[in-house]
Amino acid sequence: MNGNPQIKFSWKAPLRPYKKQSAIILKFYLTVAFLLSLIVFFFGDKVLIIPIWALVFIFYVLTITPPPDVENKITTFGIEAAGITLRWEVLSHFYFGKRFGFHTLTVVSQSPYFYHLYLVVPTEETKQKLISILSTHLLYQETPQKTITDKMLDWVSVLVPDEEEVSKSEDLQAVSERLRRASL
Numbered sequence: 001m002n003g004n005p006q007i008k009f010s011w012k013a014p015l016r017p018y019k020k021q022s023a024i025i026l027k028f029y030l031t032v033a034f035l036l037s038l039i040v041f042f043f044g045d046k047v048l049i050i051p052i053w054a055l056v057f058i059f060y061v062l063t064i065t066p067p068p069d070v071e072n073k074i075t076t077f078g079i080e081a082a083g084i085t086l087r088w089e090v091l092s093h094f095y096f097g098k099r100f101g102f103h104t105l106t107v108v109s110q111s112p113y114f115y116h117l118y119l120v121v122p123t124e125e126t127k128q129k130l131i132s133i134l135s136t137h138l139l140y141q142e143t144p145q146k147t148i149t150d151k152m153l154d155w156v157s158v159l160v161p162d163e164e165e166v167s168k169s170e171d172l173q174a175v176s177e178r179l180r181r182a183s184l
Contacts (some may be wrong), residue, residue, distance in 0.1 A: 009133055013120040014084060015067035019100035029059050039074045072119050074133055079107060081119055090115075093139035096127060103127050107138070114147075 017119045033056040040048045073080040078087040092110045096103055102120050105127075109115040131140060146154070 006075065008077045009129060010072050011122065011126050013071050013122045014102075015120070016062075016102040016106060016118070017102040017120055018067050020066070026060065026063065027128055029056055029063075030173060040145050048063075067153045074130075079117065081117075084117075086117060088137045091138055093141050094134050094140040095144040097144075105130060106144070107134075126168050129134070 009157065018038065033052050036047050036052050040046065069143040070082045072082075077090070078085055080086075086107070086109065090109050092108050092114075094105060094107045096105055098104065102122070103124075105121050107117040107119070109117075122132060
């Protein structure tokens with residue numbers, strides 16, 4: 001670990017979970033934004049159109065650009081990730097989740113702020129090592145309590161179409177089109 005005795009464990013991983021999305025997802029974002037813009041426009045509050053399209057731009061940027069790889073470290077003083085160091089005294093508990101096929105480590109700080117630190121865990125071996133190291137300092141929650149924000153994210157993620165479902169429906173449409181042409 002580069003000769004530094006204070007580093008207990010380090011790993012390299014993407015800054016955030018990332019899955020390259022197809023053009024269908026981008027079309028979905030644009031369609032939803034266009035419909036919301038029309039609704040807002042006809043109800044007369046035209047200023048709200050600006051934040052709608054700002055969010056579309058953020059979704060577009062986060063969908064198109066892959067995140068950089070960062071080095072995450074667990075030291076004797078706390079957790080260092082992407083240049084931010086959180087000391088053990090301000091941290092409360094941690095848990096694991098899964099997003100876009102990646103395991104994500106979520107470390108939560110103590111009240112009153114409840115700051116969440118999200119780290120990507122690239123392998124199962126790294127996950128087991130993190131559990132053994134972090135559980136000596138923090139409380140490990142196997143089933144975390146979901147906040148309102150987490151519940152809203154889960155609900156919104158159900159609304160976004162999955163690429164596999166879309167490609168299956170396109171394949172079915174293509175097959176039905178071929179059958180229709182063959183019958184003519």
